[in-house]
Every structure is written in C-alpha cells, then in structure tokens.
Amino acid sequence: MSQRLVNWFKFASPATFYPLAGKAWPWFAALGTAFAAVGLWISFFVAPTDFQQGEGYRIIFIHVPASWMSMFIYCVMALWAAIGITFNTRLSGMMSSALAPTGALFAFISLWTGALWGKPMWGAWWVWDARLTSELILLFLYLGYIALTAAIDDPRRADKAGAIVSLVGVVNVPIIYFSVKWWNTLHQGASVSMTKAPTMATTMLWGMLIMALAFWMYSIAIALYRVRAIILERERHATWVAELPEMQA
Amino acid sequence: MKPRHKRFAIIVGGLAALGIAATLVLNAFQSNLVFFFTPTQVSKGEAPKDRTFRIGGLVKEGSLQRTDITARFVVTDTAKEIPVSYTGILPDIFSEGKGVVAQGSLGADGQFTATEVLAKHDENYMPPEAKAAVDQAHEASKTLKQ
Numbered sequence: 001m002s003q004r005l006v007n008w009f010k011f012a013s014p015a016t017f018y019p020l021a022g023k024a025w026p027w028f029a030a031l032g033t034a035f036a037a038v039g040l041w042i043s044f045f046v047a048p049t050d051f052q053q054g055e056g057y058r059i060i061f062i063h064v065p066a067s068w069m070s071m072f073i074y075c076v077m078a079l080w081a082a083i084g085i086t087f088n089t090r091l092s093g094m095m096s097s098a099l100a101p102t103g104a105l106f107a108f109i110s111l112w113t114g115a116l117w118g119k120p121m122w123g124a125w126w127v128w129d130a131r132l133t134s135e136l137i138l139l140f141l142y143l144g145y146i147a148l149t150a151a152i153d154d155p156r157r158a159d160k161a162g163a164i165v166s167l168v169g170v171v172n173v174p175i176i177y178f179s180v181k182w183w184n185t186l187h188q189g190a191s192v193s194m195t196k197a198p199t200m201a202t203t204m205l206w207g208m209l210i211m212a213l214a215f216w217m218y219s220i221a222i223a224l225y226r227v228r229a230i231i232l233e234r235e236r237h238a239t240w241v242a243e244l245p246e247m248q249a
Numbered sequence: 250m251k252p253r254h255k256r257f258a259i260i261v262g263g264l265a266a267l268g269i270a271a272t273l274v275l276n277a278f279q280s281n282l283v284f285f286f287t288p289t290q291v292s293k294g295e296a297p298k299d300r301t302f303r304i305g306g307l308v309k310e311g312s313l314q315r316t317d318i319t320a321r322f323v324v325t326d327t328a329k330e331i332p333v334s335y336t337g338i339l340p341d342i343f344s345e346g347k348g349v350v351a352q353g354s355l356g357a358d359g360q361f362t363a364t365e366v367l368a369k370h371d372e373n374y375m376p377p378e379a380k381a382a383v384d385q386a387h388e389a390s391k392t393l394k395q
C-alpha cells in the first residue's frame with residue numbers, strides 16, 4: 001500500500017497518540033477559554049435585547065451551541081465506531097469513550113436551558129413534541145453507551161458493543177435536526193441553517209457562533225485529556241507506558 | 250474482499266437498513282408525531298374527535314377579548330379559523346399576530362375550549378429597533394401596493 005496510508009495510521013497507535021494528545025490539548029483549552037470569554041462578553045454586554053422575548057432570549061448563546069455539539073459529538077462517536085469496526089483499531093473505542101461524557105453533558109445542558117427558557121416563553125417546562133423528545137432520546141443514548149461500556153469488563157468487547165450502540169443511535173441525529181421541519185412542533189424552526197440566510201440580528205449571530213467555537217475547542221480539549229487517561233489505564237502493563245518520563249518519578 | 254472491506258460493507262448496509270426502517274416507522278406514526286393540528290386540518294376532520302388535542306396557528310389580529318381571567322381569541326392559519334376560549338394565565342409572549350398552541354376539545358358549535366395555552370415562538374431574533382424598521386418597511390410596501 002502507499003506510503004501515505006502508513007503515515008495516516010501512525011497515530012492510530014495509542015503509544016504515538018498519547019504524546020500528541022498531550023501536546024495538543026492545552027492549545028485547544030486555551031483557545032476555548034479565549035473564545036468563551038469573547039463569546040460571553042458579546043452575549044451579555046454587546047448583543048441587543050430581543051424585541052419580543054426581552055433578556056430571556058440570551059439563553060440561546062448556551063442552548064443552541066450545546067444542542068449543536070450534542071448532535072455533532074454523537075456523529076463523531078459513530079464515525080469512530082465505524083473506523084473501529086472496520087480497521088480493528090484500539091484507539092477508536094478509546095476516543096468514543098472519551099467523547100461520550102462530553103456529549104451527554106451537552107445534551108443535558110441543551111434540555112435544561114431549553115426548559116428554563118420554555119417556562120417563561122411557551123408557558124411550559126416540557127412538552128412532548130418531536131424536537132424535545134428526540135433530544136431526550138439522544139441523552140438516553142449517551143447514557144446507554146456509557147452504562148453499556150462500563151458494564152463489560154473486557155475493554156475490547158466493551159468497545160465493540162458501544163460501537164454498535166453509537167452506529168444504531170446515529171439515525172436519531174437527523175431526526176432531531178429535521179424534526180421541526182417534518183412535523184408540527186412547539187419548538188421553533190432553525191434560525192441558522194446552511195440553506196437560508198439567518199433570521200437573527202448579526203451581533204446575536206456572532207455571539208452564538210463564537211460560543212459554538214468555544215464549545216468545539218472545549219470538547220476537543222477535554223476529549224484529548226480524557227483519552228490520555230483512558231490510554232494509560234488500558235495500556236498500564238505495556239512497556240512504553242513504563243518508559244514514560246512521568247512514570248519514572 | 251479483505252476482511253476490513255467486508256466489515257465496512259456490513260456497517261454501510263446496516264446503517265442503510267436502519268435508515269429505511271426508521272423512515273418507515275416514522276411514516277407510520279406520522280399522525281402521532283404531530284404536536285398540534287392546524288385549523289385547516291381540523292376542518293378537514295383530521296383531528297381526533299373522541300379525545301383532547303392541540304390546535305396551533307396564529308392569534309388573529311384584533312380577536313383577543315378578556316373578561317376577568319377568561320380570554321377569547323381566534324386561531325387562524327390564514328385559511329381557516331377556530332374560535333378559542335381559555336380560562337387561566339396566558340404566557341408572557343402570547344400576543345395577537347403571534348404563534349399559539351392550545352390544548353383542549355372542540356365543541357359541537359365549533360368553539361374550542363382550551364385547558365392549556367402555550368405561546369409558540371418563531372425563529373426570528375432581533376432588537377426592538379430592527380423590529381420597528383421591519384414593521385415600517387412592511388407598512389410602506391403595503392401603501393405602495395394600494
């Protein structure tokens with residue numbers, strides 16, 4: 001096979017990925033902090049008040065990026081699952097496990113902030129409409145993945161079972177995304193999408209996009225940090241781990 | 250076929266089968282997944298008759314009347330209309346010309362008695378000044394047409 005493919009797979013080995021992740025995560029953490037600082041400043045001090053919702057609309061600066069992340073992280077987990085099953089790489093399962101708690105956190109934040117907004121705006125904390133219900137199912141898929149992989153002792157078998165859950169569950173993601181289009185829902189349609197001009201004021205949009213970037217950076221940083229811990233735990237008997245400088249002390 | 254190609258084909262095939270299954274299931278449950286019925290659907294008889302259901306649409310301009318805490322208003326989808334009465338507290342952003350979802354039952358006289366009223370927010374987010382500008386432009390275009 002070509003040289004290119006060999007290089008590509010070099011980082012599929014935990015021994016080479018561990019130092020790379022160690023170098024990368026502080027950068028993502030720093031970027032995340034910077035974006036969050038700018039994003040929150042825009043969200044609270046620069047963005048104008050909404051004509052109808054007043055100050056309550058400011059929940060979108062957390063709610064929308066968190067919902068996006070919760071869906072996107074699940075897709076990334078499914079991608080790792082597909083790679084893991086296809087190429088039998090050990091790192092894929094570890095990456096999935098590292099991402100799951102962050103995805104679950106974002107799904108929870110999305111539901112929780114939505115409820116806080118729903119009570120004053122809609123008049124209800126929760127309704128069983130298609131958007132809210134499918135997002136709740138997403139949270140349960142994350143929790144199911146975490147519980148299933150934790151319940152199986154052999155990590156390789158746990159990864160396989162988890163990979164199947166992530167692949168099966170991924171059909172839920174387009175359902176969440178398009179639910180407001182396909183059915184009558186109480187949840188409003190998308191203000192920002194690929195296919196049409198955003199229906200919100202520019203400053204509000206910028207605040208939201210910068211917050212989304214901050215969430216991206218945070219997710220990458222925390223996943224890399226967590227995967228290092230998972231690698232160490234699973235490879236603790238390997239020679240390369242024993243030879244790590246931080247193990248010498 | 251190498252083993253990894255085979256595994257990849259199984260994933261692709263499995264996802265395709267799941268996707269089709271999900272589509273069929275969602276299609277079958279279409280009517281149960283709808284959160285509310287529009288006045289047009291109600292007039293066509295698509296709404297359930299033996300149990301409570303939700304109607305959704307816009308609160309017709311100038312139709313809101315309040316007596317004590319009972320509110321009467323008309324829900325419209327610009328084609329059909331349904332008069333609604335509701336006793337209770339209306340949500341903050343409930344107003345004429347805005348989206349609303351009401352749960353209740355339809356009387357024989359065509360009057361909808363709501364037990365719960367939710368405001369439906371749209372996807373537009375803008376500051377009050379921008380809203381004023383949009384309204385002005387809207388009025389201007391109306392005058393031009395006439």
